[in-house]
Amino acid sequence: MTTIRILIFLLLISGITYGLTTIADVDRMKHDLSKFLSISRFNETEKSVARAAIKRALEAVGLNSMTHTFIHEESNEIGANVIAVQKGPYFGTGNDKMMILSANYDTLEGNQGVDDNGSGVAAVLEAARVLSTLDTLYSRQNTIVYVFFDMKHKALAGSHAFVEDVLLPLMERTNTEVIGTVIADGLLHFDPFPASQAMPQEFESFFPEAAQLLHEHSHMGDFIQISSRSDVDEELVKKLHPFLYSDHSSFFFHSKQKTVQIPTIYLTDTLNLRGVRQYCVQCDGLYMMTEQNMKFLALMTDSLIRLLIEMSGSSASNVVDDLYTFMFNIDVE
Ligand SMILES: *[C@@H]1O[C@H](CO)[C@@H](O)[C@H](O)[C@H]1NC(C)=O
Numbered sequence: 001m002t003t004i005r006i007l008i009f010l011l012l013i014s015g016i017t018y019g020l021t022t023i024a025d026v027d028r029m030k031h032d033l034s035k036f037l038s039i040s041r042f043n044e045t046e047k048s049v050a051r052a053a054i055k056r057a058l059e060a061v062g063l064n065s066m067t068h069t070f071i072h073e074e075s076n077e078i079g080a081n082v083i084a085v086q087k088g089p090y091f092g093t094g095n096d097k098m099m100i101l102s103a104n105y106d107t108l109e110g111n112q113g114v115d116d117n118g119s120g121v122a123a124v125l126e127a128a129r130v131l132s133t134l135d136t137l138y139s140r141q142n143t144i145v146y147v148f149f150d151m152k153h154k155a156l157a158g159s160h161a162f163v164e165d166v167l168l169p170l171m172e173r174t175n176t177e178v179i180g181t182v183i184a185d186g187l188l189h190f191d192p193f194p195a196s197q198a199m200p201q202e203f204e205s206f207f208p209e210a211a212q213l214l215h216e217h218s219h220m221g222d223f224i225q226i227s228s229r230s231d232v233d234e235e236l237v238k239k240l241h242p243f244l245y246s247d248h249s250s251f252f253f254h255s256k257q258k259t260v261q262i263p264t265i266y267l268t269d270t271l272n273l274r275g276v277r278q279y280c281v282q283c284d285g286l287y288m289m290t291e292q293n294m295k296f297l298a299l300m301t302d303s304l305i306r307l308l309i310e311m312s313g314s315s316a317s318n319v320v321d322d323l324y325t326f327m328f329n330i331d332v333e
Pocket residue numbers: 040043044045046
């Protein structure tokens with residue numbers, strides 16, 4: 001049996017509208033988004049600016065990064081992923097249980113790409129900063145890898161090259177298990193108005209439960225969608241573009257898929273199926289950075305941070321609830 005599940009993850013609206021404290025630092029994310037994640041990242045010049053900024057942000061918290069270059073065979077273009085490894089004590093051995101957090105940093109031509117995918121990159125960077133800071137105070141068992149993919153629009157070339165050239169060989173050589181991969185897509189767009197959320201026609205027949213929930217929720221665009229698979233189904237994936245055609249496919253479907261499973265989930269605000277972006281492709285600019293949207297992004301980033309703390313076997317998991325009050329106590333109200 002092959003199934004892919006879509007879950008709709010509702011965030012509390014009251015939490016968005018009123019005061020809210022998050023572990024994720026909203027001001028740092030605003031800074032990243034307005035500095036280098038709101039300018040087109042399409043040609044090589046533009047992309048190298050973004051890569052340099054990502055590398056600097058990682059370096060600032062002591063994370064060295066490397067550039068993984070690959071050739072996209074059809075176009076003969078060179079692409080570059082940025083990879084940072086936050087090693088655990090068992091790195092490179094069969095006792096490591098690796099977590100991977102990733103986002104796509106390139107954009108379509110001329111797009112500012114604040115939501116798509118500036119926000120995913122901002123979330124991964126912020127999670128990296130928090131997890132690195134925690135390392136100065138708490139112990140951690142497992143390695144965390146942060147990856148920023150290139151060339152989403154060339155048949156997922158970046159994530160595909162990462163899985164085939166880097167990840168699978170590493171897993172094979174070291175016997176390391178990957179216990180989870182998260183692909184962060186746009187995570188910024190929040191629209192709590194009824195009927196602001198569209199869904200493709202086939203959606204309802206494939207995902208009746210999610211469709212029903214959406215219906216009961218008056219089709220408001222105030223949730224994050226999680227895609228995952230209980231088993232492999234290529235047909236379903238092909239059919240459900242744009243819902244399922246994304247970088248998680250590179251982790252679902254790869255050359256060793258018969259023997260190696262890489263648990264992977266994909267998170268998205270559904271991009272241009274929501275709110276104003278349905279009608280206005282050029283609207284993905286600085287204007288997206290409303291207080292409400294930033295809080296939405298910060299909440300999602302917190303979920304990612306908590307997931308990483310838990311899955312990486314950090315001793316901070318015992319005190320995670322206190323982190324809100326004493327570590328990065330910021331209030332964006
Ligand atoms: C890349 O894009 C920038 C800004 O849009 C433009 O000024 C530059 O000429 C482009 N570079 C190449 C090599 O196409």
